[in-house]
Amino acid sequence: MKAGELPTEEMTRDPMAFTDRVTASSTKWPIEARRYRLVISRACPWANRTAIVRRLMGLDDAISQAVASPILETIAGDAHWVFSDDVGGVDPVLGVHALRDSYLARRPGYDGGVSVPVLVDIPSGHLVSNDFESLTIDMGKEWVALQRDGAPDLYPDALRDEINAVNESVYANLNNGVYMAGFAPNQQAYEGAVRRVFAELDQLEARLTTRRYLVGDSITEADIRLWPTLVRFDAVYHGHFKCNLRKLIEYPALWSYARDLFQTPGFGDTIDFDHIRKHYYYVHSGINPTRIVAVGPKPVAWLTAHRREQLGGRPFGDGRPPGPPLEKDRVPQIG
Structure with a gap:
């Protein structure tokens, strides 16, 4: 779909056109530093x-x-x-x-x-x-x-089936669901997508009320696939995509979970809220024809105490947190 256009039918995503993989056993695309x-x-x-x-x-x-x-x-x-x-x-x-x-x-x-x-x-x-x-x-x-010494296992064999099941539901209803709502061609499609978005958020709220992470007691692929949607929710999906039954900050467990990860090395230090707002509000001119870019919400709330450590768990399992990002990869600091 071209920038600025609205779909005439329910949005679908094209399959990935290039699916080669860089692997330890590949002769075409081998693992090689700085290649x-x-x-x-x-x-x-x-x-x-x-x-x-x-x-x-x-x-x-x-x-x-x-x-x-x-x-x-x-x-x-x-x-x-x-x-x-x-x-x-x-x-x-x-x-x-x-x-x-x-x-x-x-x-x-x-x-x-x-x-x-x-x-x-x-x-x-x-x-x-x-x-x-x-x-x-x-x-x-x-x-x-x-990989660095102390790198975590994000996709452990013993938890793979559960991770895959969580990912499938989160993708269909939430990751992709916010786009289905935002680019809905009619009222019926929009309302159906929004209901699925918030039904999934409600289920995740219940799941995360008693556990620190989605699967197991440390960060996995499941958390990495959910969190980027949560960190964008109030900034763009709530208003721009009309996913406005509730804000993320109205979900006690999800909001504290999202802050917990934001404050974990490797998560918040990849986020540039200015880039996020500029892209969604400016590029999607079919939804926002004035291209006025929202100024809020102010991101300082992401640094407030979350107290999720009371639920136990170890963010990196038997590993350790990564060091600071490279200078050229750093994003603007909040505060």
């Missing part, structure tokens, strides 16, 4: 997941990171992720202005959607994958040789 570049947007929740896992696993130096501008640029009639905020409007490593150039390098003539996150092979400039689900799994399970 690949992760391209994200600070606004995008799917990209946020990869930024979090990259930090948690200590892959900051092994996989460099590019950040696209929150404002898309129209090229040949379509809205595209670009690197307007970099010097000369060009990514300094990939040497491209628009992310679509990496798609075209891999598949000349490609005319499908251009999404973030993506992993790009630096030597060839070819896009390797835009499959956000496998990117986080592989950073956790395949990049072991380059």
Whole structure:
């Protein structure tokens, strides 16, 4: 869908076009330090997941990171992720202005959607994958040789079935549900999506009232897939996408859970609320034709005490927290 357009029927997501994987056993795309570049947007929740896992696993130096501008640029009639905020409007490593150039390098003539996150092979400039689900799994399970000491196990074998079940429900009803509501073509579709969003939030509230994390007693892929939606909820989904039955701050357990993770190294230090608001309110001109960008809510509340440690649990299991982000990866501080 082009920027500014509204769908004429219920929104569906195209399957990922590039699903190659960088693995320890691959001969085409082997694990190799500083060979690949992760391209994200600070606004995008799917990209946020990869930024979090990259930090948690200590892959900051092994996989460099590019950040696209929150404002898309129209090229040949379509809205595209670009690197307007970099010097000369060009990514300094990939040497491209628009992310679509990496798609075209891999598949000349490609005319499908251009999404973030993506992993790009630096030597060839070819896009390797835009499959956000496998990117986080592989950073956790395949990049072991380059992970930091004390990196957590985000997808433990013993909990995998439960993690997958939680992820499936959260994705269908909440992660994607807020978009189904925001881009609904009619009242019926909107109300159905909103009901599913808040039914899922209600279930998560009950689940997190007695446990610190979604599955097990430490952070897993389930938390990493839920949290980027929560951190954007009051800032953009509540108003901009009309998911306004309740705010996140009206859910005691979810709000404290979200603050707990925000204050955990690797989570809040990937968030730029300015990028989030600019992207949603400006780019989605079909929903917000004036392109006036909301100024709130003020993010300082994310730093207030959460007291979730009273529920027990260990954020990193048997591991340790990551160190501070690299200087070039740092986001504006709250406060």
